[in-house]
Amino acid sequence: MPVVPVLNALASGLFGVAAFHLLALPLPWLLGPVTSCLIAALLGVPLGGVKPVNAAMRTVLGVAVGATLTPAVLATFPSMWPTLILMPVFILAIGVAGVPYFRRLCGYDFPTAYYAAMPGGLQDMVVFGEEAGGNVRALSLIHATRVLVIVVALPFLLKGIWDADLDRPPGVPLTTVPPSELALMVFVAGFGWWAARKVGLFGATILGPMILA
Template identity: 30%
Template sequence: MGDIARIALAIAVGAAGGTLFYALSLPLPWMLGALTATMMASLAGLRMQGPVRIRAAVVAVIGVLLGANFTPDLISQALDWAVSLVLLAVYLLASILLVMPWYQRIGGFDAVTAYFAGMPGGLSEMIELGEAAGADVPRIILAQSLRIVTTIALIAIWFRWVQGYDVGRNAVQGGFADISWTDLGLLALAALLGSWLGLRLRLPAPTLLGPMIVSAALHLTDLTRSAPPVEIVIAAQIILGTVLGCRFQGLRARALVPAVGLSLGATVIMLALALCFALVIEAATGQSAEQVLLAYAPGGLTEMSLIAIALHAEVAFVALHHVVRILLVILAAPLAFRRWKG
C-alpha cells in the first residue's frame, strides 16, 4: 500500500470515528472521535499514515478561527489577565516539581528523561531539547503524546459530564452558503499571509499563531466578522485528531498500557494543580475558574483553544496563556536544565 493510500485510509478511519462520536453527542466529537478511532486502529496493527504534510494548512484554518474571536471589548480586558499570567509561571514550576518525581519513582525514568517528559511544553521542542541533553527520546515522545491525548479526553469529559457544558456540537454555525466571497478571500488571506509571517518571524506554532494574529487584526478593525465555514472547521478537526491518533503506529497495546497509566497519573496531577490555581485566581480576580482551567491545562494550544470555542469561552484568554506557557517552557527549560546539571 502506497503512502497516499495509507493517508486516505487514516482520514477515512478518522472521519468514521468523528461521525460516530457526533451521532452519539460525545464531547468534542470530530477531533476526539477521529483521535480515538485512529489510535485504536493503529494499536490494532492497521497500516495507516497520518496526513502530517497538510497539518500546517489545517492548523492555519484553526488559527483563523481563533482570530475571529478577538473583539475590541475582549482585548480591553487584557490588563485584568496579569495575575493569572504571572501565576502561570508558578504553576509550571510546581508542575515539574511534582511530575518529575512521578516519572522517576513510578515510571523508572532517569532524571534527564523525566525532566523533559514531565515538562508541559510543545512536543517537538521537548524532543529536540531532550535529545540534545541525552535523554531517552522514545519515552519523551510517548509521554508528551499521551499527555496531550489524555488532557483532551479528561478536559472534554470534565466539562461535558461533570460541569454539564454542551461540548458535543460544533460552536461554528456558518457554512459556505452563509459567507460572502469577499469574506472568504479575507479569511484565506489571513491563513496564507499569517502562515508566512509566522514562519518568517519564527513564532512558536507559526502556522497557528501567524494566521491567528492576522485574523484578529481583520476582525478587530471590522474588515470582516466571519469565521471559517463550519465544513472546513470540521475537516480540520478530523485531520488534527487523525494526526494525533496515527502517532501510535507501531506500538503494541500491551506495551502502551503501562505508559497510559503513567501518563494518566501525571496528567491528573497537573490538572488537579491547575484546578487549585483556577479556584485561587477566581477568588482573587473574578475570572471564571473554568476558563483558567482551560488556560492552564497541559494540552496543546490548538486543542485547548478548540475546546474554548466549543464552550463559548474567552478564546483570546485561553490562547494567550498557552502561548505564554510554550514560550516560558522553551526559554526556561534549557536554562533551568543547565543550571541543575551544573
C-alpha cells in the same frame, strides 16, 4: 509518503464519528476521532497524516485563536487580574513537577519531557515539540490522553448535571460569513505562515497566522 498509515488514521477517525453518532454521545466529530485514533495508536496501529494538509489545518487554528483576541476581550483583562497573575505560577508548578517526572521516570529526552509537561493545545504542543526535536508519537499520545480525559469528561458533566445543549455548533454558519472576510482569513493564514517561516519563527504554522490575525 506511506499510504497505509494515512488510510488507517482516516478509517479510525470515521469509525469514531460513526460510533459516537450511533451511541448518541456528545461532540461526535471531535471526541469520536480523538477516542478511536487514541485507542488505535495504543494498540500499535500505524497512523499517519499528510504533512501539507496537517500544516494547512494548523494555520486555521492559528487564525481562529488570533481572531478571538479582540479589543473587547483585551478590555476585560483588568477584571481577570487574579487569574492572569496565577497563570504563570500554575505553569511554573506544572513544569517543576512534570518535566522531572517525564525525564526520570519515563526516560524521555528534555524536549519531549518539556512539551509533554506543558499545558496547551494538543496540536500546539506536538508541533512545538516536533520542531524542538521531541518524540512526536509520545507527545501525541500524552496530550491526546490529557485532552481525552478533560474534553470527554466535561461534555458528560455539562449534559448530565446542567443539561446543557451541546448540539449547537460554535460560531456562525459558513454561509453567513461575507466572502470578503473568508478571503481575508485565507490570506492571513497563508501569508502569516509564509512570513513566519521566512523569519524562522518557531511553530510558524500556528504562531504566524495567530500573530497576524
